[in-house]
Amino acid sequence: MTPARPSVEEVWSWLGEVPDPEIPVISLVDLGIVRDVAWAGDTLEVTVTPTYSGCPATSVINFEIDRHLREKGLDRVALKRRLSPAWTTDWISREGRDKLRDYGIAPPVDGTAACVGSLRALDVACPRCGSRRTERISQFGSTPCKAHWRCQDCLEPFDYFKSI
Amino acid sequence: MAGHAVQTAPLVELALRMGDNCLILGHRNSEWCGHSPALEEDIALANMALDLIGQTQLWLGLAAEAEGRGRSADDLAYLRDVPAFRNLLLVEQPNGDFGRTIMRQFLFDSWHLPMLRALQGASDERVAEIAEKASKEVAYHLERSGDLVIRLGDGTEESHRRMQAALDLLWSYAGEMFAGDARDAEIAAAGLAPEPDSLRPVWRSHVEAVLAEATLAVPQNDYAQKGGKSGRHSEHLGFILAEMQFLQRAYPGAAW
Numbered sequence: 001m002t003p004a005r006p007s008v009e010e011v012w013s014w015l016g017e018v019p020d021p022e023i024p025v026i027s028l029v030d031l032g033i034v035r036d037v038a039w040a041g042d043t044l045e046v047t048v049t050p051t052y053s054g055c056p057a058t059s060v061i062n063f064e065i066d067r068h069l070r071e072k073g074l075d076r077v078a079l080k081r082r083l084s085p086a087w088t089t090d091w092i093s094r095e096g097r098d099k100l101r102d103y104g105i106a107p108p109v110d111g112t113a114a115c116v117g118s119l120r121a122l123d124v125a126c127p128r129c130g131s132r133r134t135e136r137i138s139q140f141g142s143t144p145c146k147a148h149w150r151c152q153d154c155l156e157p158f159d160y161f162k163s164i
Numbered sequence: 165m166a167g168h169a170v171q172t173a174p175l176v177e178l179a180l181r182m183g184d185n186c187l188i189l190g191h192r193n194s195e196w197c198g199h200s201p202a203l204e205e206d207i208a209l210a211n212m213a214l215d216l217i218g219q220t221q222l223w224l225g226l227a228a229e230a231e232g233r234g235r236s237a238d239d240l241a242y243l244r245d246v247p248a249f250r251n252l253l254l255v256e257q258p259n260g261d262f263g264r265t266i267m268r269q270f271l272f273d274s275w276h277l278p279m280l281r282a283l284q285g286a287s288d289e290r291v292a293e294i295a296e297k298a299s300k301e302v303a304y305h306l307e308r309s310g311d312l313v314i315r316l317g318d319g320t321e322e323s324h325r326r327m328q329a330a331l332d333l334l335w336s337y338a339g340e341m342f343a344g345d346a347r348d349a350e351i352a353a354a355g356l357a358p359e360p361d362s363l364r365p366v367w368r369s370h371v372e373a374v375l376a377e378a379t380l381a382v383p384q385n386d387y388a389q390k391g392g393k394s395g396r397h398s399e400h401l402g403f404i405l406a407e408m409q410f411l412q413r414a415y416p417g418a419a420w
Contacts, residue, residue: 053297054218083222084293086300139308140208144215148204164300 025103032091043076052144088113112163126151183223184251190216242412253392254337267330270309287355317378339388
C-alpha cells in the first residue's frame, strides 16, 4: 500500500515539475526557492524560502508543492520556511534564465544581485529583439519580482526580472 | 485586547515597533491603489505596500511568537486598539498629495534601510533574518523615493513648491525616529537594535544630499513630534484602524 520511500534526488526531480504560479514557464526549482529536501523519519521535509516578503504566490507555492508530492504518493509532507540566507536572483538556474527570456521576460543581469539600490546603469537586453538599447520605465512592475522596461529599437515594453 | 499597562519584553517591543511601522505605512500606500497620477506610480505604490505588508507579517509574526500569549500576527494587526500600536507618528500622517506621500516615504526609507542593516547584527537570530530579507526590498524603496524627491523637487515650479511644503510639514515628525525612550534603551541593552540616535548621522547625510540635489531647503526647526512609539498617536491612526480592522471587528474570525 505504501510506496517505497523515494530518494531525495527523485523528489527534487518531481519538484522540478512544479511551475511557479505567476511565471509558469519556470519551475520552483529553477527559481531557486526550494532550499532543501530531507527525510525526517517517515516525513518528507521540504524547505522553501520566499522570494519577496509579501509575494502573494507564497501560500500558493506551498499548496502546489504539497499537492504535487501527494499526487506522487507521499502523504507525510512538512513544509518549512527558511528566511536566511535571503533569496537572491543569483539562485535562478541557467535553464530558468533561458526559459524566462524565451517567455519574454528579461532575466536578471548576472552579478548584480549584491548591488540592489544602485542599478542605474544596467545593461538589460530586450528579450524580443536582443537590442541593448533599453531603458527602465519603472523599477516596480506587474509582480514584486519584476521591473518595467522598454526597448528603444523595437519599441516593445517588457518585464525585467529584477536583481535582488 | 487593549494591550495597555502590559510591559512587553524588549524583543516583542522591537518587533511591534518595526511591524507597526510597516503595517501602517503599507496601509497608507495601499490607499493610493487606483488613484495615482500615473499607472507606473500606481503599480509602484501597490508593490511597495505589498512589500511592507509582507514585512509586517514577519515582524508581527515574531512579536506574536515571542509574546507567547497565543495571538497571531493577524490578531495583532486587527484586534489591537490605538494605544497598543507602536508605529511612528510619521507613517500615520495622511497621504496628502502625491508629493507628500513620496516625501513621507523618503524620510522613512532613509531611516528604514540603515535600521534594517543594523538589525542584521541583532543578538536574536530571528530579528537578523527578517532584517536581512527586508533590507533587500527596502533598498529598492529608497532608490525610488529618493529619485522621485529629486525629480519633483527639481521639477516644475509647482512640483517644487509642493515638495517643499511636504518637507516643511513632515520634518517635525522625522525626529521621532532618533529620539530614544526607555524601551529603546532596553532593546539596545539586549543587543537587539542600535540606540536610535546613532542612526541620525547616516540618515541626515543621505537626506541632506538628496534634498540638495532636489533644490529643497532643509527646515531649520528640529522640534520633534513624539508619542507614536509609546502608543500616543495623532487623531489619524484611529481612522486607519477603523477601516483596516472593520471586517474582523464586525465579523470576528472571518476567513476566506
